[in-house]
Amino acid sequence: xxxxxxxxxxxxxxxxxxxxxxxxxxxxxxxxxxxxxxxxxxxxxxxxxxxxxxxxxxxxxxxxxxxxxxxxxxxxxxxxxxxxxxxxxxxxxxxxxxxxxxxxxxxxxxxxxxxxxxxxxxxxxxxxxxxxxxxxxxxxxxxxxxxxxxxxxxxxxxxxxxxxxxxxxxxxxxxxxxxxxxxxxxxxxxxxxxxxxxxxxxxxxxxxxxxxxxxxxxxxxxxxxxxxxxxxxxxxxxxxxxxxxxxxxxxxxxxxxxxxxxxxxxxxxxxxxxxxxxxxxxxxxxxxxxxx
Ligand SMILES: Nc1ncnc2c1ncn2[C@@H]1O[C@H](COP(=O)(O)OP(=O)(O)O)[C@@H](O)[C@H]1O
Ligand SMILES: [Mg+2]
Numbered sequence: 135x136x137x138x139x140x141x142x143x144x145x146x147x148x149x150x151x152x153x154x155x156x157x158x159x160x161x162x163x164x165x166x167x168x169x170x171x172x173x174x175x176x177x178x179x180x181x182x183x184x185x186x187x188x189x190x191x192x193x194x195x196x197x198x199x200x201x202x203x204x205x206x207x208x209x210x211x212x213x214x215x216x217x218x219x220x221x222x223x224x225x226x227x228x229x230x231x232x233x234x235x236x237x238x239x240x241x242x243x244x245x246x247x248x249x250x251x252x253x254x255x256x257x258x259x260x261x262x263x264x265x266x267x268x269x270x271x272x273x274x275x276x277x278x279x280x281x282x283x284x285x286x287x288x289x290x291x292x293x294x295x296x297x298x299x300x301x302x303x304x305x306x307x308x309x310x311x312x313x314x315x316x317x318x319x320x321x322x323x324x325x326x327x328x329x330x331x332x333x334x335x336x337x338x339x340x341x342x343x344x345x346x347x348x349x350x351x352x353x354x355x356x357x358x359x360x361x362x363x364x365x366x367x368x369x370x371x372x373x374x375x376x377x378x379x380x381x382x383x384x385x386x387x388x389x390x391x392x393x394x395x396x397x398x399x400x401x402x403x404x405x406x407x408x409x410x411x412x413x414x415x416x417x418x419x420x421x422x423x424x425x426x
Contacts, residue, residue: 140170141169141170141171141188142170142186142426143170143187143423143426145162145172146191146192146194146195147174147177148347150197153174154174154194155194155405156409157407157408157409160412161419162174164415165422165423167416167419168416175187177195177198177208184211184216185215189218189219189422190216190217191381191422192219192403194405196274196403197347198402199269199272199276202271206226209221209225219380219382220380220401223374224379225402228400231247234247235247235249236372237369237372240372241368241372242369242372243365243393243394243395244395244396245306245307245388245395245396246306246307248305248306249270249302249303249304249305251302252297252300252302256293256294256297258289258303258305259305260305261286263308264281264282264307264308264339265281265308266278266306267292267296267304268303269296269303269304270303270304271302274347274348274349275336276347276349277296277343278336280339285339289305311388311389312389316332316334317386318330318331318333318358318359318362318387318389319332319333319384319386320366320384321384321414322366322370322377323381323421324382324421325377327363327366328414329414330362331354331356331407331410332353332354332355333352333353333386334352334353336349353409355411362394365387365395366387370383370399381421381425382418383400383401384399384401384404384406385398385399385400386399
């Protein structure tokens with residue numbers, strides 16, 4: 135009999151949830167059931183020994199957005215010591231929503247998006263319709279506000295506040311079908327669709343900015359429609375390096391009368407919402423182990 139190789143994995147998390155969230159712990163158990171040695175490690179823990187792991191998987195690193203440069207430098211460093219998923223180039227690409235312009239140019243049906251960089255005029259193309267202003271680098275709905283068609287001054291003030299902070303503002307029409315139909319998140323593992331979920335609408339006109347790491351979300355299981363599956367596949371195929379490059383991806387889609395549009399292609403720390411599809415935990419763990 136040959137020696138059994140035990141694979142050692144680290145699930146990268148943040149100091150707010152050092153022992154992972156519920157889903158992270160579900161994944162940890164599934165990986166242990168598959169025979170791996172797995173520990174959660176806080177990504178900015180200076181004492182962490184990344185080289186001691188065969189694979190580091192980014193999971194609940196929810197505090198990266200305010201420190202993106204530091205986070206990407208961390209990713210570069212870790213990938214020099216061991217294998218990091220998703221790889222640094224994909225983390226860099228996905229953590230700035232300016233990638234939406236790449237995907238639209240590649241023909242992926244994408245939510246119409248305009249960008250205002252620091253120093254540019256705060257007037258934008260969606261001032262006359264109901265719209266959303268959010269930072270191009272951001273997560274958990276932080277920094278996102280919805281404005282009515284008659285709120286040009288407030289909208290421009292928010293663009294001004296974001297750009298004064300050195301951020302690029304992303305401006306989109308508010309796609310109101312989400313209020314009834316919800317958003318669809320399609321979770322892809324190793325280039326294949328694993329499962330999907332429904333997320334309730336998150337933004338109301340007049341809401342204040344979110345405090346904390348994320349806005350509370352209402353999630354339920356959902357079977358993606360054939361059109362949603364098609365747009366998800368097209369988005370995945372447009373990832374730099376192709377659909378098999380990322381270990382995991384989440385394609386978030388908003389409904390419109392003309393079909394689903396891509397809102398986000400999340401390759402950094404998307405929740406998989408495995409609690410809505412617990413039967414998928416073992417296959418997700420197996421995919422992680424194939425890369426270890
Ligand atoms: N253009 C839009 N139309 C309708 N809802 C939107 C739009 N943009 C954002 N939202 C709402 O705000 C939430 C957060 O925006 P999102 O682009 O997903 O950024 P984050 O990276 O913070 O999750 C979405 O889940 C959705 O409910
Ligand atoms: Mg989102």
